[in-house]
Every structure is written in structure tokens, then in C-alpha cells.
Amino acid sequence: MSNVKIALTIAGTDPTGGAGIQADLKTFQEREVYGMSVLTSAVAQNTLGVLDIHHLPLDFINQQLESVFSDIKPNAIKTGMIATIEMMELISHYLREYPEIPYCLDPVMVATSGDVLMEEISQTIIKEQLVPLATVATPNLSEAEILVGRSIRTIEEMERAAIEIVAELGAKTVVVKGGHLDGEAIDVFYDGNQLYHLSSERFHTVHTHGTGCTFSAVITAELAKGKSIFEAVEQGKAYITDAIKYSLELGKGNGPTNHWGYRLQGLPNERGEK
Ligand SMILES: Nc1ncnc2c1ncn2[C@@H]1O[C@H](COP(=O)(O)OP(=O)(O)OP(=O)(O)O)[C@@H](O)[C@H]1O
Numbered sequence: 341m342s343n344v345k346i347a348l349t350i351a352g353t354d355p356t357g358g359a360g361i362q363a364d365l366k367t368f369q370e371r372e373v374y375g376m377s378v379l380t381s382a383v384a385q386n387t388l389g390v391l392d393i394h395h396l397p398l399d400f401i402n403q404q405l406e407s408v409f410s411d412i413k414p415n416a417i418k419t420g421m422i423a424t425i426e427m428m429e430l431i432s433h434y435l436r437e438y439p440e441i442p443y444c445l446d447p448v449m450v451a452t453s454g455d456v457l458m459e460e461i462s463q464t465i466i467k468e469q470l471v472p473l474a475t476v477a478t479p480n481l482s483e484a485e486i487l488v489g490r491s492i493r494t495i496e497e498m499e500r501a502a503i504e505i506v507a508e509l510g511a512k513t514v515v516v517k518g519g520h521l522d523g524e525a526i527d528v529f530y531d532g533n534q535l536y537h538l539s540s541e542r543f544h545t546v547h548t549h550g551t552g553c554t555f556s557a558v559i560t561a562e563l564a565k566g567k568s569i570f571e572a573v574e575q576g577k578a579y580i581t582d583a584i585k586y587s588l589e590l591g592k593g594n595g596p597t598n599h600w601g602y603r604l605q606g607l608p609n610e611r612g613e614k
């Protein structure tokens with residue numbers, strides 16, 4: 341038996357490679373875990389926005405999940421774009437069957453471009469079906485707002501939302517990401533006991549497509565290696581900071597991050613920042 345650690349992503353696609361399954365697999369590779377993927381929706385999108393979406397038939401998603409679980413059991417699972425209630429029910433069935441596998445829930449609802457990636461009715465179902473199964477949930481500000489049902493504008497409101505997502509909605513831990521606030525990029529982590537701030541300088545760049553996918557993929561990879569949730573989240577923050585700092589300046593809109601950015605530490609980036 342191989343000793344290699346394995347991560348599974350269940351998500352949608354980005355043909356331009358910055359977000360979704362493509363970002364997850366690149367990140368798994370960089371974190372030196374073996375990456376597997378189950379596709380939920382094929383999305384025609386780029387750095388400017390979403391052109392079209394095709395949901396895969398439910399029984400085909402099931403066949404993909406069967407293919408994976410009947411052969412190679414992952415050490416950690418992440419979910420990204422899950423557009424419909426039926427998909428959520430199917431996937432939660434597998435997650436409940438393997439409660440020992442750490443699960444990172446990235447509750448993807450809207451793309452960086454503002455395009456909607458989840459049916460509105462699914463937003464309530466994700467709360468009931470998936471949040472209670474999450475080892476760590478990673479909502480951004482607007483996803484956290486939908487989960488708790490009120491607006492979040494300050495760090496204190498992020499903290500209150502984090503506590504509620506754990507204490508009332510049933511996630512084991514949560515990171516409420518502050519990528520869309522002003523000032524320092526501060527994420528709030530709540531482990532059920534204590535609140536922590538994960539902070540970094542904010543880079544003034546439009547190239548933030550897929551930051552959330554990449555961040556949660558790192559967390560999943562680290563959980564697959566047996567790291568603690570706190571270590572996994574800290575690593576996620578360090579990795580995404582370098583991925584944004586060394587972003588590749590690709591595309592006509594919000595370009596992708598640099599999945600090997602952490603290897604460039606100490607070098608000036610394309611904007612001449614050290
Ligand atoms: N301009 C920035 N400079 C530094 N860190 C940032 C910046 N934008 C986002 N981040 C960090 O990136 C991570 C992802 O946060 P963000 O809120 O952007 O997620 P998201 O909205 O789910 O991403 P996306 O939908 O683009 O995939 C967080 O750790 C956040 O603090």
C-alpha cells in the first residue's frame with residue numbers, strides 16, 4: 341500500500357484554469373498530495389465572467405463518486421460549486437458514509453465576476469445538508485451573510501457570524517474570509533472555543549479569480565496529510581497570500597493567482613513589489 345496522501349475535490353470547472361477543479365488540482369499537486377476530482381457542473385467561464393453552465397446528470401455524478409470511493413479512498417474531501425439541491429443531497433449521502441474523512445466545505449455561491457453559481461433555493465439547503473458535516477467551512481463575506489441571514493461589514497460582525505456558523509449551524513470550525521473588506525486582508529477563524537485572526541497585507545490587484553477555491557484546496561491538502569485544522573488554515577492563508585502577491589497578470593479581467601507563488605518568496609513580483 342502506498343503511503344501517499346490523497347485529496348478529493350467535488351466541484352465545477354474553469355476552462356481558463358484559475359478557479360474550480362483546475363485550481364484545486366494544481367494546488368493539491370503543489371502541496372504534494374495526490375489529487376482526484378469529481379465534476380458537478382461544466383462552466384464556460386474566463387477571467388471576465390461566466391458564459392454558460394451545464395450541470396452533469398445526477399446519476400453520472402453518482403457514478404463518478406462510486407468510481408472514486410469503490411477504488412481509492414481519499415484522506416480529505418473538499419466541495420466547491422454544487423449548484424442544485426439534488427447534487428447536495430447526493431454528495432451529503434457520501435459524506436455521511438465516511439464521517440472519518442475530514443471535509444472542507446467551500447460554499448461557492450457567486451463567482452468573483454458576480455455570476456451566480458448556485459440556485460438560490462440551494463442556499464438554504466446547503467445550511468441544512470452540508471454545513472453540519474463540515475470539518476471546516478470557508479465562506480467569503482457574502483456567503484457568510486447568506487448563511488447567517490444578515491449583513492456583515494466589520495471584523496466584529498465576522499466574528500459573530502463565525503461563532504453562529506459553528507454553534508448554531510453545526511460546522512466543526514469555520515473561516516470567514518475577509519478578502520472583500522478594505523484594509524488588511526483579515527480572515528476570522530473559529531474553532532468552537534476560540535477566535536483567531538489570520539491577517540496579511542492587502543495586494544492592490546484585480547487578479548483574485550479563484551482565491552477562495554485555492555485557499556480551501558490548501559486546507560484540504562493539509563488535512564489529508566493529517567495536519568491539525570489550525571495548521572491547515574494557517575498554511576492556506578500563507579499559500580494564498582503568495583499566490584495573490586505573485587499573480588500572473590493573465591486574462592482581460594480578474595486574472596488567476598499563481599499556484600507556485602509560494603516558491604518565489606523574497607523575489608519581486610510583476611508589479612515590482614518585494
Ligand atoms: N487583495 C488581496 N490581498 C491579500 N489577500 C487577499 C486579497 N483578496 C483576497 N485575499 C485572501 O484570499 C483568501 C480568499 O478570500 P476571498 O474573500 O477573496 O474568497 P472568495 O471570495 O471565496 O474567492 P473567489 O470567489 O474569488 O474564489 C482569503 O484568505 C483572503 O483574505
Ligand SMILES: Cc1ncc(CO)c(N)n1
Pocket residue numbers: 351352353354359360361383385420421448450451452457549550551552553
Ligand atoms: C467552478 C467554479 N467554482 C468556484 C468559483 C469561485 O471562484 C468559480 N469561479 N468557478
